Amino acid sequence: MSDDIARRAIIKVLGNIAPEAEVDKIEPNENLREALDLDSVDFLNFLVGLHDELGVEIPESDYGRLSTLSDIINYLTTKV
Amino acid sequence: MYEFRMPSLGADMKAAKLVEWKVKPGDKVNRGDIIAELETEKGDIDVEVFEDGVVDQLLVDPGNKLPVGTVLAIIKNGGEEIIHEVKPAMKKVEEEPVRKERPEISRPGYREQPIEKEHRVRASPLAKKVAADLGIDLKTVKGSGPNGAIEKADVVKAAEESKKEKIPKEVVFPEPERKATEERPFGMRQAIAAAMSRSNREIPHYYLQTEIDMSKPLKWLETENQKRGVKERLLPSVILMKAVAKALNDVPELNGYWQNDQLEIKDATHIGFAISLRQGGLIAPALHHVDMKNLDELMHDMLDLTMRTRSGKLRSSELTDGTITVTNLGDRGVETVYGVIYPPQVALIGFGKVTERPWAENGMLDVRRVLTATLSADHRATDGHRGALFLEALNRYLQDTENYE
Numbered sequence: 001m002s003d004d005i006a007r008r009a010i011i012k013v014l015g016n017i018a019p020e021a022e023v024d025k026i027e028p029n030e031n032l033r034e035a036l037d038l039d040s041v042d043f044l045n046f047l048v049g050l051h052d053e054l055g056v057e058i059p060e061s062d063y064g065r066l067s068t069l070s071d072i073i074n075y076l077t078t079k080v
Numbered sequence: 081m082y083e084f085r086m087p088s089l090g091a092d093m094k095a096a097k098l099v100e101w102k103v104k105p106g107d108k109v110n111r112g113d114i115i116a117e118l119e120t121e122k123g124d125i126d127v128e129v130f131e132d133g134v135v136d137q138l139l140v141d142p143g144n145k146l147p148v149g150t151v152l153a154i155i156k157n158g159g160e161e162i163i164h165e166v167k168p169a170m171k172k173v174e175e176e177p178v179r180k181e182r183p184e185i186s187r188p189g190y191r192e193q194p195i196e197k198e199h200r201v202r203a204s205p206l207a208k209k210v211a212a213d214l215g216i217d218l219k220t221v222k223g224s225g226p227n228g229a230i231e232k233a234d235v236v237k238a239a240e241e242s243k244k245e246k247i248p249k250e251v252v253f254p255e256p257e258r259k260a261t262e263e264r265p266f267g268m269r270q271a272i273a274a275a276m277s278r279s280n281r282e283i284p285h286y287y288l289q290t291e292i293d294m295s296k297p298l299k300w301l302e303t304e305n306q307k308r309g310v311k312e313r314l315l316p317s318v319i320l321m322k323a324v325a326k327a328l329n330d331v332p333e334l335n336g337y338w339q340n341d342q343l344e345i346k347d348a349t350h351i352g353f354a355i356s357l358r359q360g361g362l363i364a365p366a367l368h369h370v371d372m373k374n375l376d377e378l379m380h381d382m383l384d385l386t387m388r389t390r391s392g393k394l395r396s397s398e399l400t401d402g403t404i405t406v407t408n409l410g411d412r413g414v415e416t417v418y419g420v421i422y423p424p425q426v427a428l429i430g431f432g433k434v435t436e437r438p439w440a441e442n443g444m445l446d447v448r449r450v451l452t453a454t455l456s457a458d459h460r461a462t463d464g465h466r467g468a469l470f471l472e473a474l475n476r477y478l479q480d481t482e483n484y485e
Contacts, residue, residue, distance in 0.1 A: 016387065016391065017387065017390060018358065018390065019390060019391050020357075020358055020359045020390075021358065036358070037358050039355075039356075039386075039411040039412075040315050040316075040317065040411050041315060041317065041382060041383060041386040042386065042390070044310075044313060044315060044383060045383050045386065045387055047310045047313075048310055048311055048383065051309075051310045051311060057309055057310055058310055059306070060302070060305050060306070060313070
């Protein structure tokens, strides 16, 4: 998967979970959960959304690798 | 026949704007069907109807902001008489602009429904039938018969007059110039201020706190989640909610409303689940029938409810029928939360962050993953002893992973 596809999917899913947030202003190295104030339910909704968009299955043990926007893009592009 | 009124979506709501009707006259509706969409401080709300019937008349046009209690529609459900709960629409509407002039923050919405003195209306049976057919409130009709009794002709005349006046076409509350997105946190802040001030003023809170060893429940959860895909995954919150519901079954006095100086215990367990909004404010929509659902169903509902709260798409019942509230500040790193009860509820459960703490048991010291659970309860409804039994039961159900389902 290309960076661009991953990025677009992330932005789309975040748009549903945090409709009031300005997702495009997030810095690539900012912690996503802190920047958008996502709680654990939001974060799970985020992963479910990524699964629906990209068919990717993210185990709980990989949560630590999903802190920043660029982490998540890296993770997704290597996984799919 | 009954009047469908602007519902009070919680102790802190005064008015809402009708955005759209989802039904038209002649439509058949069943209990729970969505008949209208409202715009409120809590987002756009789908309003459900309480009884089966047929939509007779829609009295208000979309675009109007209307106070709680305003008659919005007439719904036929077989009965002849119109069932009145509060005041006739016309009277209510006239009052509103006056009330708006003084800023009133401390009077919570649902209290504003005046307790109407039972006033017997004298009317002939024919007049009653005609009034029901025309959707006319007999209390607004002046009788010309013996002793002021209302006759058919009076009703017909009143119906014609009311057509002339036509139910509120004009905006009842002047719309502020601010955009809806700016208005929401402001209005909500005021609404929360009103509900919480009332809570602190009227409810004699007592607080209990206990530490719960979450090692075993979380171990169960982790093992379970390894077997599950992302769409079936469970969160600790869902185990906590389920355990709260089970413990409420043991101590039902915490699940209900304090109204008219007495405790009304609720059969259903609808747990309000506090969700903080990033644009400011919070909403505690209810997870329905938590006691009757399994963990998978609850997880599904919790994800769905959170998503819809964020996007401002809740159903009216979710805002009104919470029987107790749970607030979980664990995600934000707080260890202990002492909540303020949301009236007319009589208890609130608070959960903090799970942290590793030293834990002494059977003469041995160990490190465990520990959660602080608190109970804020209304001392008018329960005493500390019952509250303590609740927290004890909560712990017992959490440890009982063999019976999780």
